[in-house]
Amino acid sequence: MLSKLKKLLPVTLLILAGCFPAGAADEFTQPIEFNHKTHAGTNQIPCEFCHTYARRSINSGAPSMENCIGCHSVVDGSEDEQKAEIKKVIQYWNDRKPIHWKKIHDLPDFVYFPHKRHIQAGFDCTECHGEINQIDVLSMTTMVTDLSMGWCVQCHTQNHPVIKGKVAGPLRKTRGGDIVKKVAMQTPDGSLLASKDCYVCHK
């Protein structure tokens, strides 16, 4: 019987290897080596300057080509690698082609995640995306969270929105507060929690 198992082993291993194709753990490369540290860190560009729709829409939006060329038509870069990458951006603009960025913080299609709700609740981008202005090139390994459902639900059930160091809640007797009181969860001391209802995120 063991010999029979041995005969099956290579086949089984081959099939199991299919589970882990070579490219999974590899990093993909972005079409342009965009450096967040230079832009958001050194030059202190606010997140929403490029990711313009974060406060208004479910998507935060990638910066439009117009946005990039707005500066880079005059900003050439200081180092040679920088100059080469910026030339690529200008080439994209001249060709009238958008840059196909690879999405790093990607949620499955059956999840509804509205950026605007979280930004408007007072959360800072760094809560979920980490200290992006300190990271050179973003990749799957630089992500501060695995964006699993458990991670989201933990915040929804335990953490409170904190704005400028103050925890949100208790709700005041305003018209807006009235609305939020009806729909949001509150802990006994009045602090706000997000909804735990599955249908809030699953579409």
Add this chain to the structure above:
Amino acid sequence: MKSKINRRNFFKFSAIGSASIAAAGCGPDPVEELIPLLVPPYDYVPGESIHYATTCQECSAACGLLIRTREGRAIKAEGNPKHPLNRGRICAQGQAILQGLYSPSRAVAPSVGKNDQKRTVLWKDGQQKLVDKLVAAREKGVNQILYIGPPRSGSFPAMLEQWLTHFGGGEAIQFDLTPVHSLKKANQLCFSRNEIPHFAIDQAELLLNFGTDFMESWLNPMQLTRNYTDMHAGMKKGKGKYIHISPYMSLTGSNADEWISCPSGQEAAIALALSRILLPDAGHLTAAEKKRLKSYLASFSTSRVAAITGLSESRLQTLADEIRGSGKSLAMAGGNSVAGVHATQLQLAVNILNLVAGNIGKTVLFGADYRMGGDRFDELENVIKAMDDGRYEVVIIENTNPVFTLPVGSGFRQALDKVPWVVSLSTEMDETSALADQHLPVSHFLESWGDATPRKGLYSLQQPVMSRNPKFDTLDLGDLLLQTAGLAGGSPFTVGSFQLYIQASWQRLHAKSGNRQPFYQFWKQSQQVGGVYGDFKPVSVTLRDAVLSEKPDLESPADDSFVLLAVNSSLHNANARGGNKSWLLEVPHPITQVVWDSWVEIHPETAVKLGIHHGDLVEITTRHGSVELAAWLFYGIDEHTVAIPAGLGRKVVFPSYKSSRGRAKFLPVLESTQDVKMRQQTVGINVMELLPWNLDRQSGDFAFAGESVEIKPTGRRSELVTMDGQYRMDINTRKTDDKSGFGDRSQKGRGLIQTVSPDGTLPPHEGEHHHQLRERHYTVERKDKKSFYDPMDENVSKHVRMAGKETPVYHDPHKWEMTIDLDRCIGCSACVVACYAENNIPLVGRDRMAAGREMSWIRIERYIEHNSQTNQPEIYYSPEMCQQCDNAGCEPVCPVYATYQTPDGLNAMIYNRCVGTRYCSNNCVFKQRKFNYRSYEFPSPLHMQLNPAVSVRSKGVMEKCTFCQHRIREMKDIAKDQGRDIYDGEIKTACQQACPTNAIIFGNIKDKKSEVNRIKSTTKRGYTQLPELNYQPAVTYLKKVNHNNRKA
């Protein structure tokens, strides 16, 4: 070791083997791309939908549309609430325009050559070729060009005329098969007004409908249905009455309070007999008019008419009494089922009836001048003859399909062969483009500019809701014409694009209307609102004496031969635009519930005489052709008439959803994965192949009715697929001598549809048995009133304490509920198509529908009840969708908690949690949970229509109606952004939004002021389906109201 493996080890190894094969299916998610825009439009926000107002061009009714777009893609067609004709509703065919926009059969590039010789060319070459041919035609002489296009009101016809003149002149024909000319001609003869009047059905108390399918495809079905609902279901001024007189019941007639069957061609006699009876009481007519009318109507005595039509004399008398007794009545005639060679005579008779009953100026209003339908068919006949004579050098056929929709006897195809250069301008290659020398793909109307004037005073703007798909190299039709005029030199047009042409036209409108705003503001407002919506001034008319000089002739009674009717429905009409639209083929026809096929309707007694059983394949033969069709037996048709639906039988390449299940050689129980293929296929038959080129000579209308047919059983059974689930041969029917096989299609006592009379009395008992429509027969008397969740009470109390509250708070602040008024539902299935469009519901094709695998989240259930007092069959419709039960039977049985009750009162379905046990579907008593037995495909580019707010489900998950939860969330989001609560009526489910009769009302029951709350708390007609099961559905049905507890 023995070479034979023993049984235990075999199972061990195969388990390991299959486990590893199963594991090989997993892998990492594919990397998604984030693609920014180049230059984002100023007000564009990705992730939010933007609605654009435009005008529908699917038929000539020109309803107002609001198209929902996401990221620059049109994803849903909704009605424009401000448009006075359709008032926010859109029909099933209108919902399906997106399948025309994203049709996989769309032409992508210009081509030259006929049939198999077609080869792709560049636009500039194609356009230049066209210009060369046009210029050559101009040099040859005058009027060398023929342009056949769809009916258009608005600015386009004037531009077309100028364009034709520029090329030496030509003929422009508006091609549409709707038989409106008999109506217009009769009005011309009677009242000197060659127009389609306004039928104020909402003002009438009695509607006599001689055959029009106004709920389906006649004139503007949205407008007429809404007006009808105001009369029939609006309880404020009492319930109106609707009597349908026609040889063919149709969906429209099935909603009538009474259907009077008469032999085909004899409808006019009834109208004239009624006029004769009513004449003495017509106090509004002058003595002279009365005298003339008396002699005109002399030959239409009740006895004579009764003998011809089979309608009893007493019935004619009571009909006349009803007309006399009602305050305002209205008689209408039209539609395919009465469009015979004497159609104008019928319209004249109905005009006389309206005149005598005093309806002219009250419920029949002239001055509206509705622009519907195309040019007369006798004009088309002349044009075909001219083509045949070689009169035209260039024939341009645009967005119409005369080769398919005209019968062979018209001679169109032969005439087209004689034309030196035939140009086809359309979005798809169809049967006509196959015969064209050149095909230039034009943009879909959703991508084009235009306008329409469907009625006097009403100007509807059509603007592009998205830019054209870059893969489809098409040009806006107007731009194409302007460019060719420019290329030929000396163009009479001063504008560079059709958009500017429309703008210039609207500048003239702005000046004429005396509007005080600057033009820019007026233009922007028109774009936002959809146009300028003015009213018309009714014009008073008088009877022309000349019309009474020619006495109408009673048509000789038909012989024993059978008459064929080619009929329209809410899903298809004779213009055959929907013949390759998969939604319209997959949604069951409301009456027959047939999918993906044609059928012939035959009366059961006739069938028995001919030896035809229900579902048999029969051969239908006319002088012009013969087809084999499935026989669908039905009492809703005259015994000497048969009806075949028009609009099917297209012979183009479109996605075929054929399943290989059970037929593949190697693994017959499995299906191959790649089975949505673009294939040349024909669904159903083209009924026009059976019809002769027969016109009503007086008006030039095409005759859809009247051709005699032979019906022969073939001895074979058809493969008809109907979604008519309750048809069971083994259940005893009331008619024990049912030889036809029609069977019992009633509710069988389940009480899903209940009725009541206007004064509140229930349908009577019948002997020992309750009337089926009164209540459920099989009501189970539950000894205890315990609910499923009673044992959980302690659990609930515990959680209430934990939350720090004193009492449980359920559903605060929202609990979503719905009421469906069965008195309003007409069964048109616009809601079904809307749901398909909104929720990314996959199509499964005919083979799988035969296996019961349809994926619709809402269906129209149709029951045929037999009323033993009137001995008539009655047809009832009920929309069935997930009832979002409070006490659902599907929720507790899910092993993984994929379905549960939300705090909103909805029954949620979390797709990615579902493991496919299907226990929930087993427990659903309404059978509205659908399982994805496969990963269904959306062939490109139909995938662009998919709604990003709704997950696309893959194989192995259960799905069902969610009360458009994504719309609830969208509106709650917007409200939250604005810091306010939701207004009632702000959230509209897709089905509610599409419904032309406003049968579906959705809202928050916790809101004291909401419409749902108002209806539920004040109605006496409310009930839920299958109440004794204590599922506590969130959908309340309102009982259908029948006059005297009888219907049709």
